[in-house]
Amino acid sequence: MYDEAVVQYFLEHQMQLFKENVAESPEEAEEFLEDCMAVVCKNIKEVRAYFEDEGADIAGMSNADLAEAEEVFAIPDGRYLIVEA
Numbered sequence: 001m002y003d004e005a006v007v008q009y010f011l012e013h014q015m016q017l018f019k020e021n022v023a024e025s026p027e028e029a030e031e032f033l034e035d036c037m038a039v040v041c042k043n044i045k046e047v048r049a050y051f052e053d054e055g056a057d058i059a060g061m062s063n064a065d066l067a068e069a070e071e072v073f074a075i076p077d078g079r080y081l082i083v084e085a
Helices: 004-016 026-035 044-053 063-067
Strands: 039-041 072-074 080-082
Touching: 004 026, 004 072, 004 080, 039 044, 044 063, 044 080, 063 072
Parallel strands: none
Antiparallel strands: 039 080, 072 080
């Protein structure tokens, strides 16, 4: 479900959301993402739609604000990973 780019990025940047590492290997990272049902979005428009569908109050947030949210990981290839802890 999660490709290598997503798993590796999360593994390297997990401290963005957590105070300590939740995974030490790509396998652990992928398992963690599966367990918390993390979502991969192809662009920021999908990120906004995800939060709206979840009922989050994001009306006043710009796309830049959304991209900088701690639970949103900007994958270098332009996709976004949303991890809700």
